[in-house]
Amino acid sequence: MKIFRYAFITFIALTILWIDLPRAIPINVGLFGKRIKTEIPVLELHFTIGDNQVVKNFNTRLGLDLSGGSHLVFQTDTSQIDESDLEDALQSTRDIIEQRVNLFGISEPEVRTIKSGNVHRISVDLPGVYDVAQASQLIGQTAQLHFQEESDEVPNESSPSAVFSRLTKETGLTGKDVERARVDFNTNDGTPQVALEFTPVGAKMFAEITKRNVGKPVGIFLDEFLISAPTVQQEIIGGNAVISGSFTTEGAKQLAIAINSGALPVPIELVEQRSIGPSLGAEEVKKSLVGGVIGLGMVIIFMIGYYGRLGLIASGALIAYGLINFAIFRAIPIVLTLPGVAGFILSIGMAVDSNILIFERIKEEQRKGKSLEVSIRLGFGRAIDAIKDANLTTLLVAFILFNPLNWEFLPQFGLVRGFALTLGIGVATSLFTGVVITKWLIKVFYKQ
Numbered sequence: 001m002k003i004f005r006y007a008f009i010t011f012i013a014l015t016i017l018w019i020d021l022p023r024a025i026p027i028n029v030g031l032f033g034k035r036i037k038t039e040i041p042v043l044e045l046h047f048t049i050g051d052n053q054v055v056k057n058f059n060t061r062l063g064l065d066l067s068g069g070s071h072l073v074f075q076t077d078t079s080q081i082d083e084s085d086l087e088d089a090l091q092s093t094r095d096i097i098e099q100r101v102n103l104f105g106i107s108e109p110e111v112r113t114i115k116s117g118n119v120h121r122i123s124v125d126l127p128g129v130y131d132v133a134q135a136s137q138l139i140g141q142t143a144q145l146h147f148q149e150e151s152d153e154v155p156n157e158s159s160p161s162a163v164f165s166r167l168t169k170e171t172g173l174t175g176k177d178v179e180r181a182r183v184d185f186n187t188n189d190g191t192p193q194v195a196l197e198f199t200p201v202g203a204k205m206f207a208e209i210t211k212r213n214v215g216k217p218v219g220i221f222l223d224e225f226l227i228s229a230p231t232v233q234q235e236i237i238g239g240n241a242v243i244s245g246s247f248t249t250e251g252a253k254q255l256a257i258a259i260n261s262g263a264l265p266v267p268i269e270l271v272e273q274r275s276i277g278p279s280l281g282a283e284e285v286k287k288s289l290v291g292g293v294i295g296l297g298m299v300i301i302f303m304i305g306y307y308g309r310l311g312l313i314a315s316g317a318l319i320a321y322g323l324i325n326f327a328i329f330r331a332i333p334i335v336l337t338l339p340g341v342a343g344f345i346l347s348i349g350m351a352v353d354s355n356i357l358i359f360e361r362i363k364e365e366q367r368k369g370k371s372l373e374v375s376i377r378l379g380f381g382r383a384i385d386a387i388k389d390a391n392l393t394t395l396l397v398a399f400i401l402f403n404p405l406n407w408e409f410l411p412q413f414g415l416v417r418g419f420a421l422t423l424g425i426g427v428a429t430s431l432f433t434g435v436v437i438t439k440w441l442i443k444v445f446y447k448q
Helices: 002-020 083-103 132-139 160-165 200-212 249-263 282-307 309-331 338-367 372-402 414-446
Strands: 025-031 034-040 044-049 052-057 069-076 110-116 119-127 145-149 169-174 178-185 192-198 219-222 225-228 240-243 268-276
Touching: 002 309, 069 083, 069 132, 083 110, 083 119, 132 268, 145 200, 169 200, 178 249, 192 200, 192 249, 282 309, 282 338, 309 338, 309 414, 338 372, 338 414, 372 414
Parallel strands: none
Antiparallel strands: 025 034, 044 052, 069 119, 069 268, 110 119, 145 169, 145 219, 178 192, 192 240, 219 225
């Protein structure tokens, strides 16, 4: 049983090291008179979801303040939008822009709506993109909803991907012909769906489209992205339609907002564009890393000098904590900004704090004349409550700062959220390393 446990721990450790690997490592060694030339590649996963090939890499993502990028500002034309629909239309436009740049592989764009008097603007910060012209092309034109049917010019194949690829013929029915989209619920099973209400002209066009496409799919596109392709069962008259599928209530709400935004288009015009370098500069980033390494080294020297073998164990657990944390950052991935790095460094301090609490409890029990084995058991037991309370309190603060529910009375800025996210992950990881890894290392070193 122990062999399997150690094999599993070794596998996890090697996987973490592989994820943390910054680049491929060449291997050139002589063995039994032969020269072996190979390399340890950077970890990259390839898998298939449906008809899509997905590549998962584990690169370090840097934010705008560390890597630089592009800054774009778009001004919206809201003159044709009712006041009651303005907020939803602007929010949908912001979400569509963010989704679009994410599809091009840009890590964590920062997209914000800005209001100055009656003027509404959308600012877009794109880390790692230095070609401003290319960046503006990624944003493109205003998102538009449109309906497409099968084209006779595409070969008639039966696979799902082939059916979708045939949906290339424009029907002429667009978002301007949709009066309203709203979230509804299926009366039979209660599942969420999106109900469409067409204008009089749109209702007539939709009836004609469904009449000639009975038994065939009709594609509903937002820009060039297919959001639904229901198969028409019969001619639909009356100006109402339903988009059903595997929707959650939130997913159906977001789709309804996106369709309403297509029905109420918000034209956008690029009014500012510029490339920006990292606000800290390469030299400042380098100095920060050197300072962090020096600080970590001093902590390790203190722990070993004051606690001896226990300090050596704590240093090993601290290194393991750093490797695990960095692997989590790369696997999610998390975009590292300067506040995010600050949150990570703060969590390192809390990881050391946990070990100090444990070791002081162990020494306290030894001073009472108890054996090392009993002292370790009691020391962990009495320190764990204080460690949990301290870490849970910090996690609560990180949750409030991250504000995942977007409460308006709490911070909503990306830099604050970056700090909260790295702090929260760091504290959770430190709780694991301080209690699990440190205890395991003590058992191994002291043969408990």
